[in-house]
Amino acid sequence: ILGEESSDEISSLKELSVKVHHLLYRRRYVIIVDDIWSLDAWDGVKRYIPDDGNKSRVLLTTRDENVASYVAASVSSTVIHHLGRMDKEKSWRLLEQRVFGEGACCPPELVKLGETMAEGCKGLPLAIVVIAGILSNAERTPDSWKRFAEDVNVALSKGGEQISEILSLSYHHLPHFLKPCFLYFSAFPEDHDIDASNLVKLWVAEGFLKAKEPSKLVEEIAYGCLEDLKRRNLIMATKEGYNGEIKICRIHDLLRQLCTSRAQEENFFHRAEDMMKPDILPSTTSKSQAHRISFSSHVSSRSVNLRRCSVRTALCFQHDKHLISKLLTCRLLRVLHIKAGKSWRFQSKLFELYHLRYLAFTYKRNVDFHLPEDIRNLKNLETLIANPRPLCGSSRETVILPPEFWTMKNLRHVMLYRCVVLPDPISPSLPLENLLTLSNLYNFRCKEEVVELIPNVRKIAVFYELDCQRESWYDYKLGNFGRFIHLESMRIELEEVRYRLDWCKRNPFLECLVLPQSLRRLRIDGGAARIPWEVMTNALGSLPNLESLKLWHDVCSGDVWETEEGCFENLRVLEIRCTTDLKCWITESSSHFRSLERLVLRSCGELAELPDCIGDVPTLQLIKVDDHQKAVVDWARRIGIQQRGNGNELLDIEV
Known part of the structure; x- marks a missing residue:
């Protein structure tokens, strides 16, 4: 732009900017601005680029999606092109x-x-x-x-060093609060799929983030940070939910190298295998200063000496009972994550880890599992995760919580992946106001006193196995679920054991169940409910915030489902799986599902008649059919052809 003019003749950035503006004024130009990092940087450039309406163009690149959106909002006729990754x-x-x-x-x-x-x-x-x-x-x-x-x-x-220097810019330009979140990826093995929900809980336990607004959860802030890292192309989302929320993520190998080296340089996270090498730690770092350690699957406990270590965080991707014993001597532990295929045995030293905030482990299946009453000593515990050791075959073993559970006031997430027996509250008990997640409660009796003790729960999963000769749905106080005014996600599993159709008619499931207006996601699984389609529509279709509904394994009964105007107005995801009764689905207008984005039909063996108007729902993005029923497959393909003929290229059909 400046031609032959020497840069030495320009004494300041402002002088340079004025000079550029003067040279571009009333001229046609094409300017390429590479790697814009921040909104302020764009504002600084934009003010000196004249817009004379003469079809000049500016092409800029950025790794930050927020910058792209900001530019698009500030300059009319801007087009954003997402490059993505190459195939x-x-x-x-x-x-x-x-x-x-x-x-x-x-x-x-x-x-x-x-x-x-x-x-x-x-x-x-x-x-x-x-x-x-x-x-x-x-x-x-x-x-x-x-x-x-x-x-x-x-x-x-x-x-x-060229590539590492270029990638280092990505880290250098991260906001201060995002840097520890990014460096945490160094703890995971190479090419490891990372569960976003668990990662967020780890960040919260580490205390990286604080909620500035009382109405906002720290977990929500953490998910925002994860999305920010994705927008900056520092991580990849390998699985996302219907609302775009990251479910599974991973980090590119090159960025992992950067992440690992930075984590070691800054004494943030160390890998146990590197600590065994005398030259791997920075000269200013001793083993006693290594507060966070990751143990891969090939580290021998015999080579690990933790006597001089003040470890706060240990992530173990193997099971070694000797290693676990050594870790339990680290009295300052705040995070202990053991993810492996072996069973966990409680040791008394675990309950001396008074600083522990996050505990995840596996246990042996096919036996009832009792959590010791000494768990009450872990007064700072926020997250408790227990996974059964994966074995072939089904099992109905239970995890039995002690009454002392009700004294653990800092608990936020209790995720136990079998049938959890919740004890009766002890008296007196104060509400567990921080508790957000309770999973797989077995034959849960939703009594008023229990609702009062967990008033802020956001996510709950319940599992019912009833003997219809002795019990009724009314015995489980299902109407009190409506009192969980913050509940957003619910999963109900109903075991298909010892029920009779006449019993189902006398004890209608949905007649007993009341759901809160706040509910956004609902999955009902199991034929013991046998809900008539009409009853289901009337009961669930009026929930104002319901966005995702999944009906699995003959939850509903009857051969005809006819929807009504005004139902499911905000539903974005509908999944019907394994239904043997349904033959005809009648929907007269696309306005019945005016917000629907994803429709999934799987194993609907008798379904032969479906509504063509579903294809006219303006928000619909995907119809996915995993079915051998020819009528369903033909219907999905016909919808796709019709919509393409109408110029709708946004609807995907997966058969």
Whole structure:
């Protein structure tokens, strides 16, 4: 822009900006602004770019989606193009072009190896370019390329410091509060799928984030941070919910290398295998200062010495009883996460870890599991997660909570993945006002005193196994569920054991159940309910905030389902799975499901008539049919053809 003018003649940034504006004024131009990091940076650039209405153009790139949205809002006719990650074919084309030049082809004997390396870069152009730079200077022989293909990450590490410096900019520009959240990814094994819900709970237990507004949960802030990392392309979401919420995430290998090195440099997180090497810790760090340690599956407990360590966090991706015994001597532990395929045995030293906030472990299936009463000593515990050891076959073992459970006032999440027997409250008991999640409560009697003790619960799962000869739905006080005024997510499982149709008619499930207006997600699973379709529509269709409804395994009975105007107005996801009765679904207008985005039909064996008007729902994005029933498959395909004929290219049909 400045031509021959020397930069030495410009004494300040303001002078430069004025000069640029003067040179661009009333001229047509195309300007490329690469890597805008912040909103302020864009504002600083924009004010000196004249808009004379002469079809000039500005192309800018950013890794931050917030910046892109901000620019689009501030400049009319802005178009946002999301590049995303490259697929296998494009990755290979880029690698081939960079190594052999434009228009040249790779020798046939190297193609497969090259494709393997390109795929290993997982769609990241920067990684592909670095690999290409290495291969351009290597022998073009199968043996030479094979050495790189065996471990792409090793090859990338030989590309000099350029790539690490570029990636380091991503970390450097993170807000202060996001840096520990990003560095926490260094604790997980390579190519590990990370459960977002558990990760958020770990961040909360670590105390990284604080709620500035009383009405906002720390967990909500943590999910916002996770989304922020995704927008900055520092992590990948491999599974998302209907509302875009991240379910499963992972980190690219290259970024994991950056994350791991930074975590070690800053004494934030250390891997146990690295601590065994005398030269791996920074000179300013001793083992006694390593507060967070991750143990991979191949670390031997014999090589671990924790006597001088003041460990606060231990994430174990293996089961080694000797290692666990050593960890329990670390009296300052706040986070203990043991995820493995072996069973857990309680040790008395566990209940001396008074600072513990997060505890996750596995236990042996096929036996009833009693939580000791000494768990009350863990007064700071916020998250308790217990997973059964995976075995073949079904089992109905129970996890029995002690009465002392009601004294643990800091509990936020109790996630026990079998049948949980909740004890009767002890007197006197103060409300567990922080409790947000309770999972898999077995034959839960929703008494008034229990509701009063867990007033703020947001997510609950219950499992009922009834003997219809002795019990009634009325015995379980299901009407009191409506008093959970903050409840957002509910799962109800009903065991199909010893029920009779005449008993179901005398003891209608939904007649007993009252659900709160706050409910957003509901799944009912199991044929013991046998809810008539009409009753289900009247009872659930009026819930004003219901967004996701899943009906599994013959929950509803009857061969005709006819919807009504005004029902399910805010429903975004409808999933019907394994229903044997339903033959005809009647919906007269697309306004019956005016907010529907996803429709999933699975194993609806008798379903033959479905409403074509569903395809006209303006918000509908996906119809997914996993069914051998020809009528259902033909219906889905017909909807797809009709909508494409109407110019609707947004609706996906998956058959």
